[in-house]
Amino acid sequence: MYTIKDVALKAGLSQATVSRVINNHPYVSEDKKIAVKNAMEELGFVPNSSAQQMRNVKTKKIAVLVSRIANPFFSHLVDAMEKRAATYGFQLILCNTRIDKAKELEFFKLLTSKQVDGIIMASVENHWSEIEPFTKYGPIIYCNEYDPDATVTRVRLDQVEGGYMGTKHLLEKGHLKIAYCQGNDSSVSVNRRKGYLKAIAEAGIEPVKEWMFRDVFTIEDGRNIFRKIQALSNPPTAVFSGSDEVAAGIIHEAKKNSWHVPKDLAVVGFDDQPIAELLDPQITTINQFTTDIGYQTMDVMIEIINKTRINDAQDIILPIELIERQST
């Protein structure tokens, strides 16, 4: 029986190229594809995926942990990951942790029982000390969310800069009373808050406790934030909301109560979701380039699985940018 090596010799190309053609990898020239296919045909070589799987002992499955796929940030991220994974012949197992520590740990059984080749954590509930023991069963990497103590690859954004950028923008617009909304104590939330605190400190402003909101995630949470702001005797004039969904909820409720955005209350979102451009006023937001994070994370994971990259404590930091629109 012929092997990939024979096909490579026949085609006058490397085994890696033959492997790429067989696995429908993108970025292989048409010439090489044709040469490989001709060589396969001449030799009567048929790539057999189950034989391949046995040889590599790979499941060709990767688990992706997100807190909630219905969050547009995650659905776009997972969409990009899946698109890239498919080009390598990999499939995704979708794991919604629903912000539950026990549920998150449960998914690591996929790795211990060899049902997946690796796990991407795009949400993080447990400390690294809980996760680390699973690394002996297969690669684990972080995407966007991360644990600073983790000794594995973290593909992420500079969220301190994100928080700083959004707050600085509001300061430049003349706001001195800026509220801050965060989710839970995830790395993303904590880092963005650092950026917020850094920006107001530079402007000589003290944080005000009643303007610091926690556990804010959804459109409905945004509506509630507006109601809380409205009820304050000393309300802020601007809000850094941490997500476009939250920003949309705040803006919608503000308008319903005849507050003018941005005149009465300026709002900065986060993510640049489609909603940010569609709302009236359009939402000033921070673009996280979700598709790029998804692609890059998947490339890194596949390289680690294929042992062409070492999974060490490395931060791969992708760019972030402010998009100024009408809500500020």
Next chain:
Amino acid sequence: MYTIKDVALKAGLSQATVSRVINNHPYVSEDKKIAVKNAMEELGFVPNSSAQQMRNVKTKKIAVLVSRIANPFFSHLVDAMEKRAATYGFQLILCNTRIDKAKELEFFKLLTSKQVDGIIMASVENHWSEIEPFTKYGPIIYCNEYDPDATVTRVRLDQVEGGYMGTKHLLEKGHLKIAYCQGNDSSVSVNRRKGYLKAIAEAGIEPVKEWMFRDVFTIEDGRNIFRKIQALSNPPTAVFSGSDEVAAGIIHEAKKNSWHVPKDLAVVGFDDQPIAELLDPQITTINQFTTDIGYQTMDVMIEIINKTRINDAQDIILPIELIERQST
């Protein structure tokens, strides 16, 4: 070694109830849970999930085919399915077909190679004759999208009624020139169009070819539809857009061009996505009760896998409703 049967005898309950408690099935009374747990403790019975899996030869995985998870309809649907599946101890493999016949068929290898216990098709590219041969490897059911020729269970909505309802609403608002947007020739698109054609026929209106738009899926497609409408010498006064994303694109582009919605152009969406309530004007839409479809579909799939339901040519039709807002 004790079995579930022994636990059931000890607890004075059925084996099914014991199984439900072990699998964390919802809707088991606290009393029964306690009785089962006490019986398990007394016998020293420990449910072993890998032993369970071997006994049942189940993967506890279900593949869900969607065209694109980034579409909010699908991300909410899959979110609901995953939530329900988790209560039975099942996980989902996410399959984005990206409206590609070959890619769709490729996913059925998951069934032939016993990597999943069943497949839910929430998007459909191939005719039933292509799908049917795979049914001998495991259960396949349809959700929302379906093939009328299929001889398996179809959990779906009355999309003819949906199309009729939206169009009828526009007729009642006095519109006689109603454009129609559809995606491709999926069952959902075709049935909604039937409903549209039925409604205008009842009003004695002939369909106008240049008001029938095809391959319309995204916000950007919606913007293009508005540009096309604007360029017509005889433009429609209303659009039935087939999705809230498309409706949002049409409305946004209309406003940008100083058209008043609904005065100059009334717009009906579909799905009742969060965006429908947030846009200004808020979008009149058809609520598909996405969460309910997700739950119901997963219940049906699990029952079929557990052989407590037969997978025959049955339509389970869920309700649909019009939500009138400002865009009409």
